[in-house]
Structure formats: structure tokens, C-alpha cells
Amino acid sequence: MPELLVTVYDVFIRTYPGFLEATLVTLQLTAVGVILGTLIGLVFALMKISGSKILQAIANIYITIIRGTPLIVQIMFLYFGIVEFYTMSNFWAGAIALGVHNGAYIAEIFRGAIQGVDPGQREASMSLGMNRKQTMQRIVFPQALRRSIPPLGNQFIITLKDSSLVYIIGVAEIFSLGNREAAQSYQPFESFLVVGVYYLVLVMIFTLLLRLYENRLDVDKT
Amino acid sequence: MIIGENIHKSFGDLEVLKGVDLHVQPQEVVVLVGVSGSGKSTLLRCFNFLEMINEGSITIDGKKVDPKKDNLTKIRAEVGMVFQHFNLFPHKTVLENVIEAPITVKKMNKEKAKKLGRELLEKVGLSDKADVYPSKLSGGQKQRVAIARSLAMEPKVMLFDEPTSALDPELVGEVLQVMKQLAEEGMTMVVVTHEMKFAKEVADRIIMIDQGTIIESADPQNFFGNPQHERTRQFIQLVE
Numbered sequence: 001m002p003e004l005l006v007t008v009y010d011v012f013i014r015t016y017p018g019f020l021e022a023t024l025v026t027l028q029l030t031a032v033g034v035i036l037g038t039l040i041g042l043v044f045a046l047m048k049i050s051g052s053k054i055l056q057a058i059a060n061i062y063i064t065i066i067r068g069t070p071l072i073v074q075i076m077f078l079y080f081g082i083v084e085f086y087t088m089s090n091f092w093a094g095a096i097a098l099g100v101h102n103g104a105y106i107a108e109i110f111r112g113a114i115q116g117v118d119p120g121q122r123e124a125s126m127s128l129g130m131n132r133k134q135t136m137q138r139i140v141f142p143q144a145l146r147r148s149i150p151p152l153g154n155q156f157i158i159t160l161k162d163s164s165l166v167y168i169i170g171v172a173e174i175f176s177l178g179n180r181e182a183a184q185s186y187q188p189f190e191s192f193l194v195v196g197v198y199y200l201v202l203v204m205i206f207t208l209l210l211r212l213y214e215n216r217l218d219v220d221k222t
Numbered sequence: 223m224i225i226g227e228n229i230h231k232s233f234g235d236l237e238v239l240k241g242v243d244l245h246v247q248p249q250e251v252v253v254l255v256g257v258s259g260s261g262k263s264t265l266l267r268c269f270n271f272l273e274m275i276n277e278g279s280i281t282i283d284g285k286k287v288d289p290k291k292d293n294l295t296k297i298r299a300e301v302g303m304v305f306q307h308f309n310l311f312p313h314k315t316v317l318e319n320v321i322e323a324p325i326t327v328k329k330m331n332k333e334k335a336k337k338l339g340r341e342l343l344e345k346v347g348l349s350d351k352a353d354v355y356p357s358k359l360s361g362g363q364k365q366r367v368a369i370a371r372s373l374a375m376e377p378k379v380m381l382f383d384e385p386t387s388a389l390d391p392e393l394v395g396e397v398l399q400v401m402k403q404l405a406e407e408g409m410t411m412v413v414v415t416h417e418m419k420f421a422k423e424v425a426d427r428i429i430m431i432d433q434g435t436i437i438e439s440a441d442p443q444n445f446f447g448n449p450q451h452e453r454t455r456q457f458i459q460l461v462e
Contacts, residue, residue, distance in 0.1 A: 121311065127305075128298070130323060134327070139322075
């Protein structure tokens with residue numbers, strides 16, 4: 001056992017400069033995936049609650065396709081699909097795939113949060129003479145946003161881990177570096193252990209930040 | 223102030239209101255009573271167009287409302303409503319709850335709205351709670367804020383939908399006190415409640431609704447002293 005610790009430590013020391021760079025790439029992938037996913041999610045959530053049958057149908061098709069196919073297939077599809085028409089770096093192809101993928105899940109998070117706001121809130125707002133738009137903007141959305149923060153945080157963590165799949169199109173993020181390290185050093189066990197630790201630490205930091213943010217939001221407000 | 227004529231309302235196959243006629247005079251306090259499921263809350267919600275009637279007509283302040291053509295938000299702004307479960311906005315402070323509609327609907331400037339808000343909070347005895355969030359209030363305090371919030375729109379009539387039913391018994395009095403004060407100031411009110419003491423003291427008229435129709439309409443003395451309908455007698459026995 002101590003021997004294993006020593007070899008893992010060796011691998012860690014030898015590889016950390018590369019991994020720090022790769023961590024940065026992973027974080028960038030996650031950031032783009034999350035921001036793009038949130039924007040897409042917002043648009044599709046609004047389409048789903050819009051009351052327009054056509055918009056709802058479009059949103060449903062999008063969500064069904066994305067949730068019904070593996071992310072790795074979507075990455076490949078988008079990568080080769082985009083490259084057909086437009087030259088784009090692997091990083092951006094991967095990041096956009098992550099965003100498009102996330103959008104479907106985040107749309108459902110937002111929709112659930114909006115529909116989860118007590119109908120009494122809408123009634124109270126309407127009874128005061130506020131119209132539908134004012135009611136949504138001033139009363140429903142702020143409450144829905146608050147409700148959606150815990151599941152969004154969860155989705156962000158999933159995105160961070162899912163970004164590892166982008167290694168398939170050759171983006172130099174954490175997993176892809178670990179993969180290379182494993183092959184070159186003939187130490188796959190130690191290499192992937194190190195990879196796992198990097199993700200674990202990142203997720204723990206993320207979780208902590210989210211918890212701090214949630215606590216701050218909760219002060220005084222239900 | 224409110225004239226409801228031949229109001230019919232169904233939810234699916236269930237006909238909840240079966241041709242209700244009700245005229246509420248300016249400054250009148252009308253208390254609606256009846257067993258649960260009788261349709262009294264639905265009637266109240268129709269007056270605020272939170273429910274749309276299937277048949278009949280509603281006239282508010284001399285204007286017959288056509289839900290298809292008229293701007294319902296404008297009409298709702300003139301009809302205040304207080305709900306059983308308060309429905310305060312949890313993400314806004316007490317004062318923000320009160321001034322929300324004057325600012326967004328009436329475009330009142332913020333300073334003026336705040337002044338109005340503070341006056342109304344004082345009226346319901348909650349000046350010291352202006353800056354706290356609703357989650358910090360007791361049920362009775364929440365309901366008083368809800369009343370202040372409705373009053374901020376300077377409604378011509380106030381509807382109360384079982385305003386004390388969700389409250390602990392010891393908190394009922396403070397809400398009824400505020401309502402009584404409003405009645406004394408001449409506010410037109412339609413109140414759905416099970417508080418018979420309030421009905422006796424404050425109502426100009428008590429109306430018994432049973433299975434979607436009005437079966438009794440009388441001043442408190444006659445309503446309790448000389449009820450005409452058998453169902454009213456049973457109801458009075460039940461609640462007293």
C-alpha cells in the first residue's frame with residue numbers, strides 16, 4: 001500500500017503542470033457549457049410555457065432528442081456536422097455540444113421552477129391589477145429563479161464531469177491528458193486515480209461555492 | 223357597486239353556481255355564508271374575474287364587464303381581494319409587497335408609494351414590520367399586510383375569501399378588527415367567512431348560498447333570528 005501511494009505521488013508530481021493547464025480547459029468547457037446551456041434552457045423553458053402549440057412542439061422535439069441520445073454521440077455529431085460547413089476549433093465544437101446538451105436539461109429545470117411557483121402568487125398579482133407580463137417578470141420569475149438554483153447547481157456539476165467526454169474530439173482537458181499519461185507511462189491505474197482526484201476536488205470546490213451562494217440567498221426569504 | 227345577474231359557473235360537468243343574482247350597494251358589507259362546496263368562494267372569485275362566468279353578467283361600479291373585450295387587469299385593479307392563504311410575495315419585504323402594484327400598475331413614483339405604503343401599514347398596525355420579509359410574520363400579521371397591499375390600489379370594493387380560515391384562533395381577532403375598521407370607514411365589502419360573530423356585528427346583509435344558489439338574504443337580526451329556509455336553520459345550528 002505505501003508503495004502505491006509513492007507511485008501515485010510520483011505521477012502527481014510529474015504531471016501536475018500539464019494537469020493545471022488541462023484543468024483550465026475543463027473549467028472553460030464547463031463555463032461555456034453552463035452559460036450557453038442556461039441561455040438555451042431559458043429560451044426553451046419560455047417556449048414550453050408560452051401557450052403556443054407550435055413553440056411547445058419545437059421545444060418538446062429538442063428536449064426529446066437531446067435527452068434521448070448519449071452526449072458522446074451529440075459531441076461527434078456536432079463536431080463533424082459543424083466542420084462540414086464551418087471551420088471551428090475542437091474546443092468550441094465540444095463546448096457548444098455541452099451547451100446544447102445542457103440546454104435541454106436546464107429548460108426542464110426552469111420550466112419546473114416556474115410551474116412550481118404557488119398559483120396563489122399569480123392570483124394575488126393579477127388581483128392587484130398586474131398584467132400577465134408584469135406578473136411573470138416581477139412575481140413569478142424571481143421566485144422561480146431562486147427555486148431553480150439548487151437543481152442548476154447540480155446540473156453545473158454534471159456538466160463539469162461530462163466535459164470529460166469531449167476528449168473524444170481531442171480537446172486537451174483533464175481526462176484526455178490522463179488518458180495520454182496512462183498510455184505513455186504504463187501506469188494507467190495511478191494516472192486515472194490522479195484524474196479522479198482532480199475532478200473530485202473541483203466538484204467539492206464547486207459544491208462549497210454553491211452552498212455558500214444558496215445560504216446567502218436564503219437569508220430571511222422562505 | 224357590484225351587480226351580478228344570473229351568474230352560472232361550471233367546472234367541467236360540475237355546475238357550481240346555478241344562476242346567482244346579487245346586488246351589492248356602495249358602502250355595504252355583505253357576508254356570504256354556506257357549507258364548503260356551496261359555491262361562495264367561486265362567486266367571490268368571479269367578481270374579480272379570477273374565474274370567468276359561463277353565463278350571466280357582472281357590473282362593477284356601473285360598468286357591465288365583457289371579459290372578452292374589456293381590459294380585465296384594469297377592472298381587477300379596482301377590486302381588491304384578500305385570500306385565505308395571504309399569498310404575500312415571499313421575495314419582497316412587507317413594504318415592497320404593499321407598494322408593488324401602485325408602482326408597476328399605477329406608475330406611482332417610488333417615494334410617494336413608500337409614503338402611502340407606510341401609512342397603510344400604520345393603519346393595519348404593522349409600521350414596525352415594513353422592512354422584514356413575510357416569512358418572519360405570524361399568520362395574522364401576514365393577512366393584515368395582505369389587506370394593506372390590496373388597499374394600496376385604492377379599490378372601490380374589497381373581496382375577502384375566508385380571510386381568517388388559515389389562522390390560529392388567537393390571531394383571528396386582529397384581522398377581523400382591521401376589517402371592522404374598514405367597514406366603519408365605508409368600504410364596500412363582500413366577505414366569505416365562517417366567523418358568525420363578525421357577520422352579526424359588521425354585516426349589513428348576510429347571504430346564505432347552498433348548492434350554487436342564494437337561498438337566504440337578510441340583515442343579521444333576521445338572518446339569525448328568523449331564518450326562512452330550512453337549510454339556513456340547519457346551518458345556523460351547526461355554526462353556533
